[in-house]
Every structure is written in structure tokens, then in C-alpha cells.
Amino acid sequence: MNYSMEIIKKNEALSKWNGAASIFSQSFISSFIPLFAIQVLGASNFQVGLISSMPSFMTMLAMIPGAIWINRLELKKMFTAYTVFAARFCLFLISLIPFIPMTNHAWILVAFIGLMNFPNALATLSWQSFIGDLIPDERRGKFFSERNRILTIVGMIVTFIAGISLNVFEKTDPVPYQWIFIIGFLFGVLEVYYLIKHFEMKKTQKQVKQMNPNMFFAMFTYKPYFYFLLCAILFNFGWQMAWPLFNIYQINDAHASAFWISLFTVANQVSQIVSYKWWGVFADRYGNTMMLFIASMGIGTAPFLTILSTNLYYLTFVNLWTGAFVAGTVMLLFNQLLRVSPDERRTSFLANYNLLIAVIGCIAPQVGVFLLEWFGIHVAMTLSSVIRWLGAFSFLLVFYIEYKNKRKKKEMNPSVPL
Template identity: 25%
Template sequence: MADIVLDQASTKADDRNLGWNFTVNLIDIAFITLGISLVSRDTVLPVLVSTLSDSNVAVGLIAALYGLGIYLPQLFTANFTERLPYKKPFVMLVGSVGERLPYLLMGAAVWVFAAPAPNVALILVLGCLALTGFAAGAATPAWYDLIAKVIPVRRRGVWSGLGHGIGALMAIFGAFLVGRILDDYPYPNNFALLFLLAFIATCISFVGLALNREPPSPIVKEQVSTQRYFRQLPDVLRANVNYRRFFISRTVVLLGAMANSFFIIYGDQRFGLDGATIGLLTATLVASQAVMSLVWGVVGDRMGHKVVLTGAAFLLALAALNTLLAPNQSWLILSFAFLGASSSGDAVSGLNIILEFAAPEDRPTYIGLTNTLLAPTIVLAPILGGWLATVAGFPVLLGVAAVVAATGGALLLRWVREPRRQPLVVRH
């Protein structure tokens, strides 16, 4: 039901523009996926941070600070962006200086400070990582509303899956390049070069974003004060029971991601991983993302995004469990395959499903509300993981993460109803 309403209420772009917009947004999502993979938060950045500091909490801050940046500001920009008839100018402004430039700055910080002043390099890298996350988060409600206008609901899963899949396929080559650069170039030039390449790839993605042909929004809400806007938000959770159940279930799943940044650290401590092996694991991660993004895209379009997120939650639990039980480093390949499949499901459906809970004029608010309320979990989960690893050891961390992620998957499976088959709740 909801998908029909969304299709009817979405801006009906000309058929000519649909093909164009589908293509340029593939360029955007594919190259930003490539760029991010070159300095992967699951493999490359944890290794870099572990060379700058021996603190497990510092490793946990990679996911915590990025998550805080990307999730917290969304609700604060949603009130502004849902009243813009055109979303692209705002997304381009924030996405250029705020989201992409920090990769170049991180490379410069590592190149200049990593050897003589590692603490300075650590602070600058983590600060720039938070900045790029903050900019991406601030732009997300407007960007996803732009996507909802130019790509209809029945094509979004294929678009998202294909875009992430192409980006991940390119990142397979990039992953082997990561291994070569880490082994063949001296530290810290190797990491600085990876940041430079990531910056170039994200700049190419910006070209795709800029080429969008955006129609005006069909419904633009009247301006309301920030205070009144925030007073209305609890009504969303009270009125939409299925959305509230989804939010609780999603919170549990994301808490189960507390061990993700520590897979590579645990593997390195147990088996001693060289640069080539880190490159192989990164390649495995992105290859899994490439294949499963395509699969999840089709599944999301045909069966609903709840199915995708449920499968992703159980795969996250399997990744932690397999890492815990790994008798040798070869088993880590399977762990990162599971992790890639899980993260690709999240990338394909994590935001797409939110669009199906909301009326078109409420989409930025639903996206911002969901992600801002998830911010504490996103931030605290990896910090909790670092604390557990320090006081109880990595095996306890991995076991707890597997149980929590599986619990979240069970909640999604049994408690949340497919939003496409539920009537929309309109916020007045």
C-alpha cells in the first residue's frame, strides 16, 4: 500500500530524466563507495590508529566519532531541508567542503605528524573523520529526499544495490592496491597516499551528484519554528507503532555492531597480519559488498527492505561468531565476507525502508529523527566494545556482539511488519 502511495506522491520525473538521474547517481554512489573503501573504517583505519596509539578505546572511536557525526545532525537539518523546493544545492554545498575535503586533510595530517607527533596525527585524523561524518549526516535528509524525487520506489533498491555493487567491484581492485601500498611504501607515506586516492575518488562522485536533474518538490511545508518542530516529534513515535518497533529493533542490531572495528585488531593480535593479508581481507569485504549489494537490491525491491535488514542482522552475528571461533587467519576471510554482506544490506535498505514509513512531505523528518535518535547507540556501541575488549578480552566482546546482533534480527523478523503493506501515518 505504502509503496503505491509513495510512487504516486513522488515527483514524477520525465522518463528522459529518470534514465539520466539513475545513471549519474550510480556514478555518485559507486565512486564514493570506492573512496571510502580505500581507507576502510573496518580494516585500514583501525590499523592506522593502532600504530598511532595502543588504546583499544581509540580504535573504538573510529566508528563512534563517525557515527556521531553522520547520525546526530540529521534531525537538526531536516526541519530546514523539508521546506526547500530544491534539495541539490544544499547537498552540494555541504558535500563538497564538509564531506570530501577532510580526506585530503587526513592524508596531510598523517604525512606531516604521524612519525614526529603521533598523538597530534591521531587527534587530527579522528577530528577530520568526525567532520566528514557530520557533513554527510547534515546532508542526508535532503540527499535522500532528492533520491526519492528522481528515482521511484520500485527502482531504488536496484539503484542502491547496483551503485554499491559497482563501487565495491571497483574497490576490489582498490583493496589489492591498498595491500601493495601498505607493503611497498614506507610508513606513514603509505597511509597518506591512501587518503589522497580516497579524496580523488570522492571528488569524482561529486560530479555525479552535481549532474542530477532535480524537479521541484510536489509538497513544500510551511516554515515552523525549531521549538514547535521539536515539540511535534514525539507524536511520530506515539502515532506510528510499526515505526516505533522498527526503531527499537534497529537500535538492538546496531548495538550488536560493537565488535566490527575489532575484527582486524583481534586477527592481527592472534595471527600477525601483514599488509598483503590486510589487503586480502579488505578485498573480501568489498567483494562481498559488491555481490550482496546487487542481491539485496533485488530482494529489497521485490520482498521489502525489512527482509534485507533482517538478513543483514543475522549475518552480522555470524561474522562475530566466526571471528571468535577462527582457528587460523584463513577463517577471517569468511568473517569479512559476512561483515561485507551485512554492511551492504544496511547500505541498501537502512534508509530506503524509512522512506516507506513516511508520507512524502515527512520524509526528511523521519530520516532525521531515526538517525539522530540512533546516534547514541552508534557512538556508544564501539566505545563499549573497546571497554569490553580491555576489561574482559576480545572473546567476550565477540560473543556478546553475536548475541545482541542475533536478538535484533529476531526482533525485526517477528515484531516489525513490512511497512509497504501498512497504511501511511501522516504527520500534521
């Protein structure tokens, strides 16, 4: 199954519009749900940790049935569109929480976040497999760096405008949050529209229809995938255990308002925009694994640097510093995942990866909150940095193994490129 260059370029353009609409909804969720939970709904540290863990927990539940379902599809576009719409509709439901007659609305938010992330997990898996079919391997590096740059610009503008708007109101007023969640839902509808406009051809040969235990364990015998998986699991544990801690530290310790939260996000995104092209160029030159080492080392500095001060200007600078490494990490992890997943069984390999990372994402934030409650924010954040750096060095080790194997092949066959 081959797409013409005209169709590939059309799908790439539509994917950028689809992503731009998607980032509206995602920016509202990532930037303002924690603020809404803590300042409006009065969520506890445990509930904030659950909000961070819930997406991963629902991903665990969704991956296996989702992979089986998607593997049976000859066309993935409409399945992806339906699941995206279901996930974005939950934003509308979240906007209704203040109207629900219940004393502890934070628990309803936790439930709705869980409800939203089941179809969102299916949509993510389906979109990954879908876009992997549409965009050929040799165009992915350039395409994803350009797409991510555009999405980051859009997300930066949206987050900054929303943060300024929220700052006009009382921090406990739910109404402005309700409006931005409704707007997020409407852009979710636009996201579905651009997704449906993609051109997709039926596969000439159906993928494997069923996943079984033998197939599951066989994935671990494919060494490039297995090595990548081990590194990603270790790094993601350190990465995700600090996610609720950043929100708690910025809001409770540094007393950041909606304006400052949006400013942190904008600073982070500015450096992402500047660095996306750089990561793509150097990944093509030195390989994804080597650049993942550099990116994850930079990500490892974020928790350690954050706890050095509660000064809001300083925290803005820290976000500006770490944003460049976030850009590289997100892009390179996805590109490397596609590279080590065989085309004929891509959905199964993607599902297995997402499932295992979801297990980590479910456990790690709770570990972070546990360490916060028992040992304090400084110990919890420092441990997060240490584990992230261990993950970074695991990528370096894999790079060394890959380089060594290439050297052996070149010795046996001098025509093989190093």
C-alpha cells in the same frame, strides 16, 4: 512533482557514477584509517574506539540543525554537493597529520575524523532525502541493488590495489597512506561533479519548514516507522559495538598486514556483489522485514566466527561468508527506512532515524572497547553476536505483526492482496 522516465534514467546513471567516485574515498577511510591509526600513529584501543564512535557523535550534533536546514530547501542538490566537498576535503587534511609537530598524532586523527563527519552527516541526510525525491518507490529496489553492486565492485578493486601497494612499504611508513588519502580527496571532487549534473526540479509544495517537539514525538505514533526504529536500534547496537573490535583483533591479535586487511575487504565485497540482486528479488517477493531477519541473523555470526581462530586464511573465509549478509542488511535497512517514512515528511523521519542510530553508534563502540578491556575479546565479540541475533528476531516479530494485520484486512476485504 513527477519526473519523466528519461530524466529518472539519466539521474540513475549519474547516481551510479557519483557513487563510484564516492566509494574511492569511503574505501580508503573504512579500510585503512584503522591501520594508519594503529601501525603508523600508534593509537590506543580507546582512541580506536573513539575513531569508530566519532562519526556517530558528529551525526548526533548535525541531524537536528541539518533537518531544519534541508526542510527549508526547495532544491537539495547544491547543499548536498557543498557538504560532500567539505567532508572529502578533510581527507586532504588527514594526509597532512605526519607533518604536524606533535608527539601524539593519534589525537589529531581523532579530531580530524570528527571534523570530517559533521559535514558528512549533513551530506548523508541531504543525499537520502534528495535521492528519495528523484527515484520513485517502484524503481528503488532494482536501482539500489544495481547501484550497490557497481559500487561494491569498484570498492573491491580500489581496496585490493591499495592494499597491495601499501604492503610494498614498511608498515610504519606514513607516506603511502598520505598518497591514498590525497587520491581519495581528488575522487571526492569527481563525486561532487557527478552530483551537480543530476537534474532536480523544485518542489511544487514546500516541506514542513520547522521541526518542533510535537512533530518529533508524533513520528513515534506512526506504527510502521516506530516498529522499524525499535528493531534497527537493537540490531545496530550489537552491530556497531564490534566495529572497533574487528580492527583490533585483526591487527593486534591476528597481525594482519595491509595486504590481508585489503584481502578481508575484497572477500567481503565479492560475496556482496554476488548477492545484491538476490536480496532485491527476494525482498520484492517476501518483503523487506522478513529478509532483514535473515540478513541480520547472518551478520550475527560474524563476531562469533571471527574469534574462533587467528588464521588469516580462515578470517578471509569468514569475511567471504558474512559479506552476503552485509549486502542485504545495508540495502534492506535503507529501503525499509524509505518505505516507512511518509513522502511529505521524509527528511524529518530520516533525520530522526539517523539521530537515534547515531546515539547508538556513539555508545556501542565504547561499550565494545570497555568489554574488551575488562573481559577480553572473546566475551565482547560473543555478546555482540547475541545482541545482533536479538535484533534479528525483533525483525521477525515485526514481520509476524505485519502479516497478521494483512490477514485481518483480507478477512474484512477479500480483494486486498496478502
